[in-house]
Structures are given as C-alpha cells and as structure tokens.
Amino acid sequence: MISKKPRIFVPENLEINWENLEPLFLELRDRPINSVEELERWLKDKSELEAALEEDFAWRYIRMTCDTANEELLKSFQYFATEIEPKIAPIANDLNKKLIENPFSKNLDKDKYYVFIRGVKKALQLFREENIPLLTEIQVKQQTYHSITGAMSVTLDGKEYTLEQASVFLKDPQRSVRQKAWEAITARRLQDKDKLDDLFNELLKLRHKVALNAGFENFRDYMFQALGRFDYSPHDCYKFHAAIEREIVPILHKQADKRRIALGLPQLKPWDMDVDISGKPALKPFNSGQDLIEKSIRCFKELNPYIGERLEIMKENGLFDVESRKGKAPGGYNYPLAETGAPFIFMNSANTFRDLTTMVHEGGHAVHTFISADLELNDFKHLPSEVAELASMSMELISMDKWEVFFDNEEDLKRAKRDQLRDVLKTLPWVAVVDQFQHWIYTNPEHTTEQRKTAWKEIIEPFGNNFTDWRGYEEALENLWQKQLHIFEVPFYYIEYGIAQLGAIAVWKNYKTNPEVALEQYLAALKLGYTKTIKEIYKTAGIEFNFSSEYVHKLAKFIKAELEKIDQ
Structure with a gap:
C-alpha cells in the first residue's frame, strides 16, 4: 500500500478551505529570506502546499468524471474552482514575484532551476488580475462538456449502450450492423450539436477576452506562451501540418484503397473504417476491466519489472476506474x-x-508519474505535454513486444500489431486537422457557427476526410470536431500528440535495434520530469525533437517497412 509523503509545512489532515489555506499562503508571502538555504527551504514549503492542493483538486475532478450525474460531486469540484482557486491566483503571483525579486535567486543552481525559473518569469508576464474571474468561469463552463456527452447513450436491438460500448459494433463483419450502430451514435451526437455549439461559442468569447486582457491579439498567441512553448512556434506547427499532408496522407489513401478492395465496396463509408478487412471478428484481447488490468501488469512486467510493479501498486491501491457506464x-x-x-x-x-492501446498509453503516463515522483519540487513534475505524451505513445509501441500476453494466437497478434501501426499513421493527420482548426478558430475569433463548420470541412478535406465518403452524411462531417474533448476542455493541447507520436516512433525504432539501451534511455528521459528543456529530454531518450518533412518521411518509411514485415 502507498501513502502520502509526510508533511513538514502543511498540517496533516488539513481541511481544504480558504480559511485554513490563507494563513499558509500569507506565511510564505511574508517570510524573510536571508540566504540561498532559506530560499530553498521556502521553495520546498511552497511546493508542499501546492502538492496538497493539487491532490485535493485531483480527487474532486476524478470523482466528478466517474459520476457526472452526481450533483454533490459536481458542487465539490465547483467549490474548489470558484472559491479556492480565484483566491490563490493573486497571492501565487505575489509568491512568484517574491522568488524572482529575491537577491538570492541569482545564486540558485542554474542547471537545476533554469527551466523552473524560466516558467515562473513567463507566468509573471501573463498574469492579469482581471483574468482571474474569467479563468474561473471558463474552468467551470468547460465541465458542461462532460455533463452533455456523459449523458449520451443509444439503444440497439432493445438494449441501451454508452457510445463507447456501442462503438464495438463498428467492428462487426456484417456491414448492416456497423451502419446501424454508426448512424445511431452519430444521430445521438447530433441531437446535442446546438448545445455544444452554444457552449463552445461562450468559451470562445471568454478565452478571447483573456488573451486581450493579457495584451495579445488572439488566444492562439496567448496560449503558446501560457503552455510554455519555448521550443517551437505557430509557424513550426504549420510546417508540421504540411509535412503530414505530404508524407502521411498518401500512405493512408493507399491503405484506404486496399481496404475498399478487400471489403469489395465501391466506396468506403464512415462505418467501414474499423472492421478487420480479413473478415474475422473483432480482436478481443481481454474479457473484462479486471482482466485488462491483470494482463497489462503482466505485459509491463515482462518489459521491465519496475514498470510492471507500478501498475501492480495502482491495482492494490484502487487507482483504476476502467469500465464504461x-x-x-x-x-x-x-x-x-x-x-x-x-x-x-x-x-x-x-x-x-x-x-488495450488506451491502457498501455495511460500506463506510460503512470510510469512517468511514479518515476518522477521524488523530484525535489512539485513544479519539477509539471510536464509539458510534448514530454508527457512521449512517455505514453512510446509505451504503446514498446509494449507490442510483449502483446502475446493479450493474444495467444499468432495471427491475432499480427492483426493487433498491424492495426496499431496503422493507427499510429492515422493519428498524425487527425492531430494536424485538430491543431490547424484551433489555429483558425482563435485567429478568427469573430466567426459564426456556420463559418466554423465551413472552415472545419475545408481544413479536413486535404487530409483525406478520414479517408471515407461522407455523401448523405454531410451534417455529421461538419460537426465531427465536437467529439474531440480537447477543443472544449484543454484548448491547443493537441499538436503535442503529433510531436510525441514522431518521437515515439523514433524511440521504438531504437528499441527494435537495441531493446535494453532504448528502454534505459526512455526511463532516463522520464526520470528528468521537467528539469531540462524539451530538446534535452528528447536527446536523453536517444531521439531528435524534430518534425520537419524529411524527418517525417524517414519515420514513415520505417513504419511502412515494419508493416510489410508483419504482412510477410
């Protein structure tokens, strides 16, 4: 069993409310600091308080998402978001000022604190008192997306299913079954399209106002700073989009054509993209949520005992909720x-x-959480997404080496690996589309709902429209973006998946050459948390931080070769 680390500054069993928190923040704000040693002690105490608050907030969020219909859980989350966070924001800014203005901050170990201090300075530049109520309103409003989508279900053949459960029928060899399921899922999503459009329009206005208050022309430019994107620019993102269109989309068009021929169809419809073209039933790598957890532990243990033991610890401590309901x-x-x-x-x-791939993806994140847990400051563990997603997406590919845990049939194992590599390629255009769409949204903040639909269709078209024929289902295509929760809840958090996917392919390429060294480099990179720049972390992992067309071409060629080996 695991337990929280002993507290030094924050009282044990402190009830989290502002009355109890304010004296702690004021003590940090007013404490004299007369040496480097005292400054480092102050940083540790501040870190301890922040960690206590983050874990309290984490559980409020977890419990709310596990049961979106429970009003008490929603109120608990909203209490933190509306009554605690807005009061913390101004005093947290004062603490940032205190750190940067303290003369001893210049004597802190530059190698150890460089990335952290750089982030603090950026936060100071972006802080605006008038944005506190706006950011609070945004955070509360974003959760409406959960409430709307969490209530969605469909009835098929007299039985009610969540949308995730109903999506299983999209793998059915019988085309009429797939079509019926896809149309039911799509119709249910479209029932709430106006609600989701209205919600997004409200979020758009609030986010744009935050950007203007902070002195930016648009929310895109504000978010690039707020997300700490020190290593690349919007222009680099456009280059990434172009590289994916040039190098990956043609491969996927060829694969779609092979799929169409194998299925004997005049054209592929949206319900034809998940079925196995062999005509065999869908892969079934586990029988229940518990079975998935057990098999994932075994898979990870065979990769590396430390990795497997992390998931085992989570199981013993009840740190999973995996079943759809x-x-x-x-x-x-x-x-x-x-x-x-x-x-x-x-x-x-x-x-x-x-x-299965979701579990090993999240399992990669979990290993990252454990391996960086002992870093000295809480801020050292605040990972940029380009690093966090490298951990998870690399694990999807590395873990394939041990997937016989899930598949005792050699042909099924080959099918699983083939599907995974195809999904790797399919991820890249979707990332490019979602990212480019968000660039358009926030640099055109006065757009109408209809203009947004038009822009979405124009952006997705050169990336293959998901490589299907949407005739007769145009409304579904123009609202397809609504299923991407990141657009509603974590704006601009998506290009990271593309960058990290390229990095993950490179990690796996190294693993295929020398598994022991590649795994060692991977874990060494994860252990750094965010104490080095993104480029340095990628270098530690034995790969490049690179998304040029030439690099994309090289990695795509590798994936194609691996697919051909599986098909031999």
Whole structure:
C-alpha cells in the first residue's frame, strides 16, 4: 500500500478551505529570506502546499468524471474552482514575484532551476488580475462538456449502450450492423450539436477576452506562451501540418484503397473504417476491466519489472476506474496525485482492442508519474505535454513486444500489431486537422457557427476526410470536431500528440535495434520530469525533437517497412 509523503509545512489532515489555506499562503508571502538555504527551504514549503492542493483538486475532478450525474460531486469540484482557486491566483503571483525579486535567486543552481525559473518569469508576464474571474468561469463552463456527452447513450436491438460500448459494433463483419450502430451514435451526437455549439461559442468569447486582457491579439498567441512553448512556434506547427499532408496522407489513401478492395465496396463509408478487412471478428484481447488490468501488469512486467510493479501498486491501491457506464465522462486519462506520488487511471473500456492501446498509453503516463515522483519540487513534475505524451505513445509501441500476453494466437497478434501501426499513421493527420482548426478558430475569433463548420470541412478535406465518403452524411462531417474533448476542455493541447507520436516512433525504432539501451534511455528521459528543456529530454531518450518533412518521411518509411514485415 502507498501513502502520502509526510508533511513538514502543511498540517496533516488539513481541511481544504480558504480559511485554513490563507494563513499558509500569507506565511510564505511574508517570510524573510536571508540566504540561498532559506530560499530553498521556502521553495520546498511552497511546493508542499501546492502538492496538497493539487491532490485535493485531483480527487474532486476524478470523482466528478466517474459520476457526472452526481450533483454533490459536481458542487465539490465547483467549490474548489470558484472559491479556492480565484483566491490563490493573486497571492501565487505575489509568491512568484517574491522568488524572482529575491537577491538570492541569482545564486540558485542554474542547471537545476533554469527551466523552473524560466516558467515562473513567463507566468509573471501573463498574469492579469482581471483574468482571474474569467479563468474561473471558463474552468467551470468547460465541465458542461462532460455533463452533455456523459449523458449520451443509444439503444440497439432493445438494449441501451454508452457510445463507447456501442462503438464495438463498428467492428462487426456484417456491414448492416456497423451502419446501424454508426448512424445511431452519430444521430445521438447530433441531437446535442446546438448545445455544444452554444457552449463552445461562450468559451470562445471568454478565452478571447483573456488573451486581450493579457495584451495579445488572439488566444492562439496567448496560449503558446501560457503552455510554455519555448521550443517551437505557430509557424513550426504549420510546417508540421504540411509535412503530414505530404508524407502521411498518401500512405493512408493507399491503405484506404486496399481496404475498399478487400471489403469489395465501391466506396468506403464512415462505418467501414474499423472492421478487420480479413473478415474475422473483432480482436478481443481481454474479457473484462479486471482482466485488462491483470494482463497489462503482466505485459509491463515482462518489459521491465519496475514498470510492471507500478501498475501492480495502482491495482492494490484502487487507482483504476476502467469500465464504461452511463453517467461516466467520456475518454481516458492518467491523473497524477501530487502528494501520493502515484496516479489514477480513468478510461471507458468496452472490451475492445482500442481499450488495450488506451491502457498501455495511460500506463506510460503512470510510469512517468511514479518515476518522477521524488523530484525535489512539485513544479519539477509539471510536464509539458510534448514530454508527457512521449512517455505514453512510446509505451504503446514498446509494449507490442510483449502483446502475446493479450493474444495467444499468432495471427491475432499480427492483426493487433498491424492495426496499431496503422493507427499510429492515422493519428498524425487527425492531430494536424485538430491543431490547424484551433489555429483558425482563435485567429478568427469573430466567426459564426456556420463559418466554423465551413472552415472545419475545408481544413479536413486535404487530409483525406478520414479517408471515407461522407455523401448523405454531410451534417455529421461538419460537426465531427465536437467529439474531440480537447477543443472544449484543454484548448491547443493537441499538436503535442503529433510531436510525441514522431518521437515515439523514433524511440521504438531504437528499441527494435537495441531493446535494453532504448528502454534505459526512455526511463532516463522520464526520470528528468521537467528539469531540462524539451530538446534535452528528447536527446536523453536517444531521439531528435524534430518534425520537419524529411524527418517525417524517414519515420514513415520505417513504419511502412515494419508493416510489410508483419504482412510477410
């Protein structure tokens, strides 16, 4: 069993409310600091308080997403968001000022604190008192997306399913079954399209106002700074989009054509993209959520005992909620528990192959949480997404080496690996589309709902429209973006998946050459947390931080070669 680290500054069992927190923040604000040693002690105490607050907030979020219909859990989350965070924001800014203005800050170890201090200075530049109520309103409003989508279900042949459960039928060899399921899922999503459009329009206005208050022309430019994107620019993102269109889309068009021929169809429709073209039933790598957890532990243990033991610790401590059910928020996540040093994995398993890849993805995040848990300051563990997603996406590919745990049939194992590599390629255009769409949204903040639909269709078209024929289902295509929760809840958090996917392919390429060295480099990179720049962390992992067309071409060529080996 695991437990929280002993507290030194924050009282044990402190009830989290502002009355109890304010004296702690004021003590930090007013404490004299007369040496480097005293400054480092102050940083540790501040870190301890932040970790306590982050873990409290984490559990409020986890419990709310596990049961979106529970009003008390929603109120608990909203209390923190509306009554605690807005009061912390101004005094946290004062603490940042105190750190930077303290004369001893110049004597801190530059190698150790460089990335952290750089982030503090950026936060000071972006802080505006008038944005506190706006950011609070945004955070509360974003959760409406969970409430709307978590309530969605469909009835097929007299039985009610969540959308995740119903998606299993999209793998059925019988085309009429797939079409019926896809149309039911799509119709249910479209029932709430106006609600989601209205919600997004409100979020758009609030986000744009935040950007203007902070002195930016648009929310895109504000978010590049707020997300700490020191290593690349919007222009680099456009280059990434172009590289994916040039290097990856043609490969996927060829694969789609092979799929169409194998299925004997005149054209592929949206419900034809998940079925196995061999005509065999969908892969079933596990039988239940518990079975998925057990097999994932075995898979990770065979890769590396330390990795497997992390998931075992989570199981023993009840840190999983993996089954899909009505009222549960959609999607999946790994939520770090800052004080405990372990994470919670949330997902919506419907006993599909995709659930396996979700688990090993979130498992990669979980290992990252554990291996960086002992870093000295809480801020050292605040990972940029380009690094966090490298951990998870690399694990998807590395773990394939041990997938016989899930598949005792050699042909099924080959099918699983083939599907995974195809999904790797499919991820890249979707990332490019979602990212480019967000660039358009926030640099055109006065757009109408209809203009947004038009822009979405124009952006997705050169990336293959998901490589299907949408005739007769144009409304579904123009609202397809609404299923991407990142657009609603974590704006501009998506290009990271593309950058990290390229990095993960490179990690796996190294692993295929020398498994021991590649795994050692991977874990060494994860252990750094965010104490080095992104480029330095990627270098530690034995790869480049690079998304040029030439690099994309090289990695795509490698994936194609690996697919050909599987097909031999």
